[in-house]
Amino acid sequence: MPWSLKFGSIFGIPIELHITFLLLLLIFSIFGFIPLLVIVLLFASVLVHELAHSLVGRHYGAKIKKITLLPIGGVSQMEAIPKGHEFAIAVIGPFTSIALGAVLFLFGSLFGLNMYFDLNWVELTSLKDIVRIVMSLNFLLGLFNIIPAFPMDGGRVLRAFLSTRMEYLKATEISVRIGQGLAIVFAFVGVFYNPWLIIIAFFIYIGGMGEYQSTQMSSALKGIKVKDLMVKDVVTVSPQDTLEDFEKLLIEKRHKGYPVVFDGNLLGIITINELLSVPRIKWIETKVQDVMVKDIIIASPKMEVFELHKKLTEKNLGRAPVLENGKLIGFISKTDILKFSEILMLKRM
Ligand SMILES: [Zn+2]
Structure with missing residues (x-):
């Protein structure tokens, strides 16, 4: 509270x-x-x-x-x-x-x-x-x-x-x-x-x-699992990229957040918020690894989406990478969960 x-x-x-x-x-x-x-x-x-x-x-x-x-x-x-x-x-x-x-x-x-x-x-x-x-x-x-x-x-x-x-x-x-x-x-x-x-x-x-x-x-959302809603072809960002590179990616792909991956290992996530927290003139010298969020929630494909939504809300996070046996297999956002639940509720009205 x-x-x-x-x-x-x-x-x-x-x-x-x-x-x-x-x-x-x-x-x-x-x-x-x-x-x-x-x-x-x-x-x-x-x-x-x-x-x-x-x-x-x-x-x-x-x-x-x-x-x-x-x-x-x-x-x-x-x-x-x-x-x-x-x-x-x-x-x-x-x-x-x-x-x-x-x-x-x-x-x-x-x-x-x-x-x-x-x-x-x-x-x-x-x-x-x-x-x-x-x-x-x-x-x-x-x-x-x-x-x-x-x-x-x-x-x-x-x-x-x-x-x-x-x-x-x-x-x-x-x-x-x-x-x-x-x-x-x-x-x-x-x-x-x-x-x-x-x-x-x-x-x-x-x-x-x-x-x-x-x-x-x-x-x-009862019975709906993370794997049913996650985005499967995940666009990842390298920790070495500069924020300027990241901006280009944002414009091109139009998602708001991305997992940061190096050598097959997930390091964190970066969103438009982290980009905007740095003054524009510093984007060229700031790297993704300097501003990415490391304290994240990792979802598993079999997790109930409602449980994940609750955890994300508690931690004030917008999205979570989905890992299976240590491998990144998807990405899921709170907005997607919310939109989907609204559609389901419409159906039941
Ligand atoms: Zn009481």
């Missing part, structure tokens, strides 16, 4: 803090130490909630990339949610938050504290009140996430339920529509009562749309 800072890692899962959390810390430090402490404990509560999702996800074989913490909740990024286990992975989050709230309730009551639902923490003066507030925040976190507003937990539970009776894509579509409807309600209520709701509504609306598009694409 953009605007996130790496903060540490737990159980081998990197934890990122969204910048708005730091902003919140800064704002609440004005109100004094206790409100600040509440924010830190809210952060810990969201972290416990997300760890629950991640650990259950990992139990079912998902690779957890990272957890990003936002003030309104967190995001556990998994490499593909294991089919058939979305229900368990989603439901454990709210369950954990509510259980944590219940534990705090018992703990507070045991020590004679007055435990009731209360979120007004700005004017707190006693450390004892913190237990009550953190309990309330955990209940809120748990209950709010049960609302079936996809991509929130409740919405994921809904999709998991729907997908037992219909196609996964259809189940996603219905869940997203319901989520977006609820987002509009949240935004409307937010205008009158609480501006936080407007921000949450925004995340739900955009998040739902993104996930629907990605599900749509993955279902359209």
Whole structure:
């Protein structure tokens, strides 16, 4: 997620803090130490909630990339949610938050504290009140996430339920529509009562749309392999070529990117972007090897194109060479994958 800072890692899962959390810390430090402490404990509560999702996800074989913490909740990024286990992975989050709230309730009551639902923490003066507030925040976190507003937990539970009776894509579509409807309600209520709701509504609306598009694409591209879409007669560039030579090739061949190959070995890729990053007067003395991208993704012919598309997007790359037994056999671009998926989606409409 953009605007996130790496903060540490737990159980081998990197934890990122969204910048708005730091902003919140800064704002609440004005109100004094206790409100600040509440924010830190809210952060810990969201972290416990997300760890629950991640650990259950990992139990079912998902690779957890990272957890990003936002003030309104967190995001556990998994490499593909294991089919058939979305229900368990989603439901454990709210369950954990509510259980944590219940534990705090018992703990507070045991020590004679007055435990009731209360979120007004700005004017707190006693450390004892913190237990009550953190309990309330955990209940809120748990209950709010049960609302079936996809991509929130409740919405994921809904999709998991729907997908037992219909196609996964259809189940996603219905869940997203319901989520977006609820987002509009949240935004409307937010205008009158609480501006936080407007921000949450925004995340739900955009998040739902993104996930629907990605599900749509993955279902359209299902079963399509890299070898089905790759360009086979690959034009390669030598690392010794100057950028001026490369420009000529660009004009002649009209592709935007090329693999760089020397002596049969793939060294990297070069695109029009690398060319344009060097001032024109230096093109004559700059070699392809000086500017080529070396940190690339290598595709195999049997890889699913959707998986490759995801990897390219994560790494912010536009294309990948295809290797079989160490030999360059093709080249595939994200634009080609996208165009192809759009055509397939048209066919299904
Ligand atoms: Zn959750």
